Amino acid sequence: MDDHSRLKHLVMPSRTALPSEGTLRFIFEPPTDPNGVGNSLLREGELNLSAIVRAFDGLVYVVDEKYRIEFMNSRMTMRAGFDAIGHPCYKVLHSLDIVCPWCRNTQVFKGETVHWEVLSPKDKRWYHVIDTPIFHPDGTISKFGIILDIHQRKEAEAELERHHRNLEEMVRSRTRDLTLINEHLLNEIEDRKKIEQSLRESQERHRIIFDGSRDAIFISGADGSILICNRSAAQLTGYSLTELKKLKIFDLYAKMAPERYGDFFKRIWAGQSISGEIRIARKDGRTVHAEFSSRKIMLAKKACAHTIARDITARKKSEAALRRSEAKYRELVQNTNSIILRCDPLGRITFFNEYARKFFGFAEHEILGKNILGSIVPWRSTTGQDYRLLMVDFFKHPERYPTNEIENIRKDGSRVWVVWTNKPVLDKHGHIFEILGVGVDVTQRKQAQRQVQSLTHQLIKVQENERLKISRDLHDHIAQDLSTLKINLETFFKDQPETIHQKVAQLSDILHRTIASVRDLAYDLRPPGLDQLGLVKTLYRYCEDFSKANTLEIDFTAAGMEELNLEYETEINIYRLIQEALNNIKRHASANRVMIRLVASSPDIMIRIKDDGVGFDVDGRLRRVLKEKRMGLQSMTERVHLLQGKISIQSRRNKGTYISIEIPLKEKTNGIQEKHSHY
Numbered sequence: 001m002d003d004h005s006r007l008k009h010l011v012m013p014s015r016t017a018l019p020s021e022g023t024l025r026f027i028f029e030p031p032t033d034p035n036g037v038g039n040s041l042l043r044e045g046e047l048n049l050s051a052i053v054r055a056f057d058g059l060v061y062v063v064d065e066k067y068r069i070e071f072m073n074s075r076m077t078m079r080a081g082f083d084a085i086g087h088p089c090y091k092v093l094h095s096l097d098i099v100c101p102w103c104r105n106t107q108v109f110k111g112e113t114v115h116w117e118v119l120s121p122k123d124k125r126w127y128h129v130i131d132t133p134i135f136h137p138d139g140t141i142s143k144f145g146i147i148l149d150i151h152q153r154k155e156a157e158a159e160l161e162r163h164h165r166n167l168e169e170m171v172r173s174r175t176r177d178l179t180l181i182n183e184h185l186l187n188e189i190e191d192r193k194k195i196e197q198s199l200r201e202s203q204e205r206h207r208i209i210f211d212g213s214r215d216a217i218f219i220s221g222a223d224g225s226i227l228i229c230n231r232s233a234a235q236l237t238g239y240s241l242t243e244l245k246k247l248k249i250f251d252l253y254a255k256m257a258p259e260r261y262g263d264f265f266k267r268i269w270a271g272q273s274i275s276g277e278i279r280i281a282r283k284d285g286r287t288v289h290a291e292f293s294s295r296k297i298m299l300a301k302k303a304c305a306h307t308i309a310r311d312i313t314a315r316k317k318s319e320a321a322l323r324r325s326e327a328k329y330r331e332l333v334q335n336t337n338s339i340i341l342r343c344d345p346l347g348r349i350t351f352f353n354e355y356a357r358k359f360f361g362f363a364e365h366e367i368l369g370k371n372i373l374g375s376i377v378p379w380r381s382t383t384g385q386d387y388r389l390l391m392v393d394f395f396k397h398p399e400r401y402p403t404n405e406i407e408n409i410r411k412d413g414s415r416v417w418v419v420w421t422n423k424p425v426l427d428k429h430g431h432i433f434e435i436l437g438v439g440v441d442v443t444q445r446k447q448a449q450r451q452v453q454s455l456t457h458q459l460i461k462v463q464e465n466e467r468l469k470i471s472r473d474l475h476d477h478i479a480q481d482l483s484t485l486k487i488n489l490e491t492f493f494k495d496q497p498e499t500i501h502q503k504v505a506q507l508s509d510i511l512h513r514t515i516a517s518v519r520d521l522a523y524d525l526r527p528p529g530l531d532q533l534g535l536v537k538t539l540y541r542y543c544e545d546f547s548k549a550n551t552l553e554i555d556f557t558a559a560g561m562e563e564l565n566l567e568y569e570t571e572i573n574i575y576r577l578i579q580e581a582l583n584n585i586k587r588h589a590s591a592n593r594v595m596i597r598l599v600a601s602s603p604d605i606m607i608r609i610k611d612d613g614v615g616f617d618v619d620g621r622l623r624r625v626l627k628e629k630r631m632g633l634q635s636m637t638e639r640v641h642l643l644q645g646k647i648s649i650q651s652r653r654n655k656g657t658y659i660s661i662e663i664p665l666k667e668k669t670n671g672i673q674e675k676h677s678h679y
Contacts, residue, residue, distance in 0.1 A: 053073050054073075054074075056073070056146070057075075058075065058146055058147055058148045058149065059072075059073065059075050059076040059079060059127075059145075059146070059147035059148075059149075060072065060073040060075075060076060060144075060145070060146055060147075061073070061076050061089065061093075061145050061147075062134065062142050062143065062144050062145070063089045063105075063142060063143045063145065064140070064142050064143075065105075065109055065140070065141060065142075067088050067089050067090060067099065067105070068086055068087065068088065068089075069084050069085055069086065069087055069088075069089055069092060070085065070142055071085070072084060072085065072092075076147075080092045080093075090103070093120065093122065093147075094120050094121050094122045095121065095122040096121065100118075102116070102118055104116060104131055105131075105143060108131045108132065108133050108143045109133060109141050109143065111133055112133075113130070113131065113132040113133070114129075114130075114131050115128070115129070115130050116128075116129050117129070117150065117154075125149060125151040126149075126150050126151045126153075126154040127147050127148065127149055127150060127151075128147070128148040128150045129145060129146070129147050129148075130145065130146045130147075130148075131143050131144070131145045131146075132144050132145075210230050211230055211231055212231075213230060213232055214232055214310075215232055215308050215309065215310045216229070216230065216232045216233035216235075216236040216237070216290075216308070216309040216310070216311075217229060217230045217232065217233060217306075217307070217308055217309075218233055218249060218305075218306075218307045218309070219297070219299060219304050219305070219306055219307075220248075220249040220304060220305045220307065221302070221304055221305075222265055222269075222303070223248070224248035224249045224250050224251075224258065224261050224265075225248060225249075226244050226245050226247060226248070226249055227245075227299065227304060228299075229241060229244050229245070233309075236280065236282075236288070236290065236309060236311055237252055237280060237282055237283060238282040238283035238284050238286075239283050243283075248261075249261065249305075249307070252280050252281060253278055253279070253280065253281070264294075264305075265305055268294055268295065268296050268303075268305045269296060269303055271296060272295075273293065273294070273295040274293070274294045274295075275291075275292065275293040275294070276291075276292065277289060277290070277291050277292070277312070278290055278292055278309075280309070288311055288313045289311070289312050289313045289315075289316045290309040290310060290311055290312060291309070291310045291312045292307055292308065292309040292310075293307070293308050294306065294307040294308075337355060338355060338438055338439065338440060339353070339355060339356040339359055339360075339418065339437075339438065339439035339440070339441070340352075340353040340355070340356060340436075340437070340438050340439075341353070341356055341372075341436075341437050341439075342425075342434050342435065342436050342437070343372055343434070343435050343437070344433070344434060344435075345395055345432050345433070345434075345435070346371070346395065347371045347372045347373060347391065347395050348369055348370070348371055349367055349368055349369065349370055349371070349372060349375070350368065350369075350434065351368075352364060352367050352368060356439075359410075359416075359441065360376050360408075360410050360411055361410050361411035361412055362375075362411050366411075372391065373387065373388065373391045376408050376409060376410075377391060377406065377408055377409070378407065378408070378409040378415070381407045382407065382415055387406070390406075394422075395435075398422055398424040398432065398435050399424055401420075401422050402421070402422060402423075403419065403420065403421050403422070404419075404420055404422070405417065405418070405419045405420075405442065406418065406420065408439075416441060416443045417441070417442050417443045417445075417446040418439040418440065418441055418442065418443075419439065419440050419442050420437050420438070420439045421437070421438045421439075422435060422436070422437050423435070423436045423437075424436075534562075535561065535566065535571045535574060535575065536558045536561050536562065536598070538575065539556065539558070539574075539575060539578060539598065540556055540558075542575075542578075542579065543556040543578075543582075543596065546582055546586075550586050552582075552585070552586065552591065552592070552593075552594060553592060553593045553594070554582075554593075554594045554596065555593070555594070555595045555596065556596045556598075557596070557597055557598070558597075558598040558599070559597075559598075559599045559600070560599055560600035560601060561598060561599075561600050561605075564600055564665070566666070567666060570605075570643060570663070570666055573639045573642065573643055574598070574605070574607065574663070576635075576639060577607060577636055577639055577640070577661065578596060578598075578607070578609070580635055580636050580639075581596075581609045581636065581659060582594065584633070585611050585613060585657075588613075588614075588616070589611050589613025589614060589615075589656075589657065590613050590614050591611035591612050591613030591614075591656070592612055593611065593612050594609065594610070594611045595608070595609070595610045595611075596608070596609050597609075600665060602665055603664060603665055604645075604662045604663060604664060604665055605662070605663045605664075605665050606660075606661070606662050606663075607659075607660075607661040607662075607663070608658075608659070608660055608661075609657075609658070609659040609661075610656060610657070610658045610659075611656050611657055612656045613656055613657060614653070614654055615651040615652050615653045615654055615655050615656055615657055616651050616653075616657070617651075617653075618649050618650070618651050633649070636659075640661055640663065643663045643664070644663075644664050645661060645662050645663035645664060646661070646662045647659070647660070647661050648660040648661075
């Protein structure tokens with residue numbers, strides 16, 4: 001079927017154009033012209049429309065509301081490759097299986113005429129589409145579409161746009177280049193101005209520096225004539241500037257002949273820079289020491305000697321005084337009866353005075369450069385303390401150890417105790433570059449302290465043994481005898497009158513109280529439960545009995561103590577410390593409540609005792625202890641020191657008292673003492 005037949009099939013016999021909305025309407029009307037005039041007009045219109053469609057260089061199609069093609073011209077048939085009447089437009093036009101996402105049918109079937117462009121996914125070409133509605137007499141609507149191939153135009157437009165962008169980029173690039181060139185020229189002009197200004201300023205600065213320099217500056221020629229000199233040169237020599245320019249440079253030297261200056265200038269001419277010290281003869285006859293430096297410069301295309309001289313007379317005097325002072329210091333250091341050494345921050349010895357060498361038994365070449373640790377400080381003390389961590393911290397933070405007492409070792413292996421006074425020496429940046437140590441031998445004092453400690457230990461041990469003996473005698477003899485006496489007394493007067501019985505009962509009560517007092521005394525002298533029940537349960541019972549007897553609330557708690565196998569000496573001293581503390585609280589504190597904590601936390605056993613009593617002045621009390629013969633706090637301190645522990649007592653008026661005790665944890669292992677160390 002050709003385009004004319006299709007249009008004839010589509011277009012009805014009568015139509016009336018309704019141009020109000022720019023759309024074409026075809027209205028079906030029954031034929032009313034008996035003479036056939038209307039049919040002639042209809043055929044003429046069909047022919048005209050067919051001619052227009054045939055002449056149109058594009059694609060023409062008509063689609064119903066269900067997207068089915070009702071008409072397509074021959075060009076559209078050629079593009080589709082078959083007669084697609086009745087086929088979906090989206091399948092024929094763009095090879096899609098669904099309605100085109102850009103479809104405008106909704107607008108067209110509302111009566112609008114739309115223009116739009118689309119890139120067809122079928123052939124990847126651009127098309128301009130004009131869609132307008134066709135209103136049929138039966139009320140249905142079709143879409144009349146015209147498609148123009150604008151692919152070449154789009155490509156031309158894209159090419160034109162690319163050329164336009166390239167042209168704009170070329171213009172921008174050229175503009176940038178011209179701008180940069182212009183800026184460069186402006187910068188060059190500005191730089192030239194700055195250079196000229198800098199040159200003027202530099203000349204002015206050099207003139208100010210030359211005239212204002214504290215060093216004397218001379219510029220002399222090959223014959224020794226002084227060409228230029230500054231004010232400091234006049235001050236150094238005592239001559240005026242005018243007088244100096246009439247002299248030769250070698251006239252100023254206290255000891256230099258003209259021929260020597262000739263050799264000197266030849267070396268300068270050869271390019272050498274010469275420096276040293278000279279003596280200058282001033283105009284007033286005095287001689288000053290100067291430090292000079294000379295080099296070659298060119299002045300008006302002539303080689304000259306540029307010499308800078310500085311007065312060092314005061315420095316030379318200071319150096320001489322310093323040498324004398326150093327000699328005195330060296331003599332003092334070497335002959336003093338103290339150990340003096342210096343070491344670097346890594347512990348390497350850099351100085352060892354003569355007394356130190358004699359004391360430790362090392363020759364100077366044997367000790368210098370050696371590390372303190374392993375040479376004069378042993379790896380471990382005689383008690384087993386590892387000194388390595390201590391020395392690492394000392395070299396890292398020497399300011400923490402202004403003084404320290406440590407065990408040292410001599411070359412022959414003997415041990416000595418030294419009290420060191422340490423001072424870090426800082427460089428100009430505030431960094432430690434050396435440590436100065438001054439030591440005093442305190443071995444005899446340590447031995448005396450150990451002897452006193454040993455005697456105190458023996459005294460307390462004898463005291464405990466004596467208490468044990470007295471406790472046993474009281475419990476096994478006196479208490480038993482009193483109990484027997486009480487029983488015999490009660491039975492001896494069994495058949496006597498009532499008055500005798502009452503008297504015997506009174507005597508029996510007295511004996512009962514006496515027996516209780518004797519047993520309490522024996523218990524205080526030697527707690528019997530310490531061997532059977534252990535330290536914690538014995539202390540718990542003691543605190544419970546003490547609380548009942550003195551109406552004092554005692555909160556006692558122990559942790560970590562059950563599994564320990566402590567020496568009896570440690571146990572009895574811990575018991576005595578708590579016993580003494582409670583007795584002190586009872587006598588002096590007027591407290592209502594006491595908290596006691598006994599905690600084993602390796603490497604220490606910690607005791608904390610706190611009450612809510614009236615408190616006291618700790619320092620004042622300790623000063624009055626011996627004078628008033630009150631041995632409570634002193635006894636506790638001695639016991640703690642005996643156990644090599646630490647005690648701290650804090651108290652304030654009406655704020656109670658807090659006692660903190662730390663004792664090194666020592667256990668018995670198969671009869672051998674085991675010590676838990678910090679290291």
